[in-house]
Structure formats: structure tokens, C-alpha cells
Amino acid sequence: MSNKQNLPIDRRITKSKQALMDALLSLMQTKAFKKITVTDIVKTANLNRGTFYKHYEYKEDILDEIVDDVIADLISSYREPYKNTETFELMTLTSSAIKIFEHVSHKKEFYSLMVKSNALSGLQSKLCDVLKEVTLKDLKGVQSNPKINRELQTSFYVHAILGMITEWINHEFKYDSNYMSEQLLEILQSRQGDVVFKLT
Amino acid sequence: MSNKQNLPIDRRITKSKQALMDALLSLMQTKAFKKITVTDIVKTANLNRGTFYKHYEYKEDILDEIVDDVIADLISSYREPYKNTETFELMTLTSSAIKIFEHVSHKKEFYSLMVKSNALSGLQSKLCDVLKEVTLKDLKGVQSNPKINRELQTSFYVHAILGMITEWINHEFKYDSNYMSEQLLEILQSRQGDVVFKLT
DNA sequence: ATAGATAATCAACAAGTGTTCATTAAATAC
DNA sequence: GTATTTAATGAACACTTGTTGATTATCTAT
Structure with missing residues (x-):
């Protein structure tokens, strides 16, 4: 002390x-x-x-500490769109996601290594937890459709974005982060009433 | 032979x-x-x-076989909305998702056990893979926005739904499967232009 | 019912695991 | 600089792991 x-x-x-x-x-x-x-x-x-x-107790604990560093980077990437802005309510998950894509692109080697050594699944759940927490925290106070369960909605979008990232990683980053952002926008903008997601 | x-x-x-x-x-x-x-x-x-x-080689292999049975059940749940219908193109991920919620609800004890013993993360990636494969296969030939990368879109929605399920499991099934379905509909129907997801 | 095939068992093995303890080395604090 | 604290070491420990070979028990096929 x-x-x-x-x-x-x-x-x-x-x-x-x-x-x-x-x-x-x-x-x-x-x-x-x-x-x-x-x-x-x-x-x-x-x-x-x-x-x-x-x-440490398990070798996994070492990986956890490595992952912690990467996650710290991820969080700051995620938060960046919120910086220096008063119009907090107008900021978007979309622009956060774009920053996340850039983060993953920067740490490409790390994420590839996780896949190569089959250590991705543990990382994914950790990423989900962290992003969910950050999103819930940053978006608390923001009102949307009152019928919607905020936690379920957050989990929905966080996992969705990590789903895109997983696909991206597994395809060895054959797209760049701009393409990923564009795709996210297209997917979000495509109406649920369209063919694929038309309701019965 | x-x-x-x-x-x-x-x-x-x-x-x-x-x-x-x-x-x-x-x-x-x-x-x-x-x-x-x-x-x-x-x-x-x-x-x-x-x-x-x-x-077996690893104890994980035993779990994999157990999971295979559960996944077989999941797939048939998922496919059920497509049965006995010629209007295949109009069928929806939404109605499949509803069946999935029912499947998870049925296998509640199993999914809870996965959480309790910290064995969920391996299961999740397997579920993602299976659902992605099924979705891509069932929806091939269906056209939507041509700019959209079908694999990324599929991964987006599959992970999104599994995200809701994960949240559901982690909250010890405090909602019923009907509530989950309603929430999915609300989340899908809420426009991206609303507060939370407004574009800058 | 019997023959042939093969799964399950038992014993033994080197190697890895997780822990302990006394000793050595290196850090911080004064 | 010296004292004190504490991390790192090396050796030893019972136990688990993953594998092997010979033997026994149980299955399928006829």
C-alpha cells in the first residue's frame, strides 16, 4: 500500500x-x-x-489476459463515435459498428490466430458480453419503441454484428472494412417486408 | 457391410x-x-x-454427440414452416425463428445445463454454423436486394436470433416463447431510422 | 448353435498435471 | 546501501492422461 x-x-x-x-x-x-x-x-x-x-489456473487464463488487451482496444473503437458530441441520442449503433470493423481489421492477425488455433468460441462470448454491456450503458436513457425489450434488442444487434465479423474472419478478411460497413447499412436498410423476411 | x-x-x-x-x-x-x-x-x-x-478423443466429443441430437431437433423445428408449402419464397426467417424459440423452450433443461456447466460457447458456434448452413440452403434461389452479400446477411440474422436466445437462456427463461417471438417481430419491424439506429 | 469379429477389460507405461516446500534471486521500500 | 518482502526455481509428490498389448466377453452373421 x-x-x-x-x-x-x-x-x-x-x-x-x-x-x-x-x-x-x-x-x-x-x-x-x-x-x-x-x-x-x-x-x-x-x-x-x-x-x-x-x-494462472488454466492456460485459458493467459488467453483471457491477451484478449483483455484486444477488448480494451475494441471498446475504445466502439466508443469513439460518441466522443465530442452533445447529440448523443442521434449517434448510432451503425457508426459504432463501423469502428468495430476497423478495429478487427487492425487486429487481423490476432483474430486469424484465434481461428487458426480454434480458440474463437471463448472469445466470441466475451466480445458479446462486453459489447452488450457497453451498448446498454451508452444507450440507456435513449427511448425507442416502448414495447421492445431493450436487453433482447441489444443482444440481437450485438450478436448480429459479431455474426458478420465471424463470417468476415472465417473468410480470411477477403473484404475490407468499408465493404463490411456498406453491407451493414444495406442489411439494416433492407426492409423486413422484402422477400426473405416477409411475414406470413 | x-x-x-x-x-x-x-x-x-x-x-x-x-x-x-x-x-x-x-x-x-x-x-x-x-x-x-x-x-x-x-x-x-x-x-x-x-x-x-x-x-472419443476429448470429453468435448461426448458433448458434441449429445449436441448433435439436440441440433437434429432444432433443424427439424427450423424446417417445419417450410413443410407442405409451394410458396417457399414467401416463407420467412421470422416464422422459422418462432419454431426455434419453441425448440429451445422444449429443451430448456438441456440449455440451462450448458450454461450451468459453462459449456455454452462451444455449442453456440455449432448452432450458428448449422443454422447458417440451413438458411443459406433453404433460401438459395430467393432473390432480395442484389447489393447484399447473402452470406453476411445470413450470418447477421442467424447470430441475431441466437443472441436473443442466449439472452433468454441467461435470464433463466423468464419469458415464454411467445414473448420471444413477439419481441423478434417488434425488433424487426422497428425502423432503422428510429432513434437508436438513426444514421448520421 | 457355432464361428469369427470386435468391443470391453485389465495392467502397465511414459508423460503431463497440479501442488508443496526449501532455497535462491530479485524486487521494493527505507 | 541495506533490510525486507516476495517472485522464481528445482525437486519431489500423488494423481491424471493417453496409449499399448494380451486376454476375456459379447456381439453379428450364418
Whole structure:
């Protein structure tokens, strides 16, 4: 209880953790996440196995910390359209989504790696949770159709956008982020009364 | 090469597999999926561990087979609105979604168990894949806005609906499937030009 | 009912897991 | 700079994992 915050600032910790993260990412380049053992990780990181267990319980925990950094980037991308504006109510999920597409495009290698090592599913649910929380928080106070359950609506749109991103990732980013934004606009603008979604 | 189909019909296999599935589901009632070991499973199933490895590689594989049954049910629910109809083009994702809500409601205990044991994320991606495939297949030939990328659109709506379902599950089914259907209709009918999704 | 096929079992194996403890090394705080 | 705290190490531990080979039990096919 002397530091600015009560953060763990011991250089040994950050160095060990960083080595473990680097080792895991390195191993994920060539091995399925499931096949990577704790022993693999500590050998690659050149650390004692006890060091791993001092900081983590599962190898998934390392990935979680890596993902946290990426998510921090995602959130700031998501929030950016809301910055420096008084007309908060007029801001849109659409423009947020566009920023998200740009974020994913920037972190392309990371997201590809998640797919390559079959570690995407854990990430997706985390992304959903975070985006849902942010959206609900940022849009609280904004009124729309009162019959609509705000949480269900948020979950609907957040998952929808992540669905597009998943498709994008799985197709190895063959589109650019502008195309993704255009598509989102087209999909949102196409009336539900059209053929595909016509009601009976 | 003598049976009706070349299915594995050996009673020993089906019995062993069933015992392993039952054991896993039973263990998931009280333990996080991650914490369940192969040893746990074979002890509970009262089988030799070699028997497990004869049929599966990971415990996840058992869950996959359980999930396959549920997914078969889901697909038939999904397809039901298309049955006995020539006006295929006019059928809607909406009515399919309504059937899906009913399916989830029926399999409530299963989906709750997936959440309870933290095994949902693997299931979700599988559900997405299956629904996407079915939707693309069933709707091929149907034309809508030609500018729209059909795969991205499908992924958008499939994930959106699964997003609603996820929210529903996580709130322990506090709504009924009719409410879910109504909400879907409201969300789809609410114009994108409204406050929340107004374009800048 | 019997023969042939193969699933299930048992025992044993090296390797990985998760934990503990005493020792060494490196950090922070004064 | 020195004292104090604490992270990292190395060795050892019982246990789990994934695999193998020989044996027994059970199935299918005839």
C-alpha cells in the first residue's frame, strides 16, 4: 500500500506474464489451442512450471489476459463515435459498428490466430458480453419503441454484428472494412417486408 | 457391410456411448465442464478408460454427440414452416425463428445445463454454423436486394436470433416463447431510422 | 448353435498435471 | 546501501492422461 494504485508492479511478475503470453501466442501459430500443454508453455517461456501456477489456473487464463488487451482496444473503437458530441441520442449503433470493423481489421492477425488455433468460441462470448454491456450503458436513457425489450434488442444487434465479423474472419478478411460497413447499412436498410423476411 | 445402413449397430458400442453421455450429463449437474476429467466420466459410467478412448478423443466429443441430437431437433423445428408449402419464397426467417424459440423452450433443461456447466460457447458456434448452413440452403434461389452479400446477411440474422436466445437462456427463461417471438417481430419491424439506429 | 469379429477389460507405461516446500534471486521500500 | 518482502526455481509428490498389448466377453452373421 504505497504505490499510486495497488497494482502489481513487480517487474518479475509482468515479465513472467509477458513471457507466458508470448509463448502461448507463439505456440498457437503451429498448434491447436487444445493441444498446447502447460509444460509446452513454460518450456517455451523458459520458466518454471510453478511460476505459471502462481499467476494462472488454466492456460485459458493467459488467453483471457491477451484478449483483455484486444477488448480494451475494441471498446475504445466502439466508443469513439460518441466522443465530442452533445447529440448523443442521434449517434448510432451503425457508426459504432463501423469502428468495430476497423478495429478487427487492425487486429487481423490476432483474430486469424484465434481461428487458426480454434480458440474463437471463448472469445466470441466475451466480445458479446462486453459489447452488450457497453451498448446498454451508452444507450440507456435513449427511448425507442416502448414495447421492445431493450436487453433482447441489444443482444440481437450485438450478436448480429459479431455474426458478420465471424463470417468476415472465417473468410480470411477477403473484404475490407468499408465493404463490411456498406453491407451493414444495406442489411439494416433492407426492409423486413422484402422477400426473405416477409411475414406470413 | 450387411446392415440396412453401414451404421454401427453393435449393442456394446451404443451402450458404452450412452453410459458415457449419461455420466457426463450427470457430472455436469454439479461440476463445471472444464473440471470434469475423463477419469470422472469412466468411473461414473463404470467403464474402462480404454473404452472412452476407443470412441472419443476429448470429453468435448461426448458433448458434441449429445449436441448433435439436440441440433437434429432444432433443424427439424427450423424446417417445419417450410413443410407442405409451394410458396417457399414467401416463407420467412421470422416464422422459422418462432419454431426455434419453441425448440429451445422444449429443451430448456438441456440449455440451462450448458450454461450451468459453462459449456455454452462451444455449442453456440455449432448452432450458428448449422443454422447458417440451413438458411443459406433453404433460401438459395430467393432473390432480395442484389447489393447484399447473402452470406453476411445470413450470418447477421442467424447470430441475431441466437443472441436473443442466449439472452433468454441467461435470464433463466423468464419469458415464454411467445414473448420471444413477439419481441423478434417488434425488433424487426422497428425502423432503422428510429432513434437508436438513426444514421448520421 | 457355432464361428469369427470386435468391443470391453485389465495392467502397465511414459508423460503431463497440479501442488508443496526449501532455497535462491530479485524486487521494493527505507 | 541495506533490510525486507516476495517472485522464481528445482525437486519431489500423488494423481491424471493417453496409449499399448494380451486376454476375456459379447456381439453379428450364418
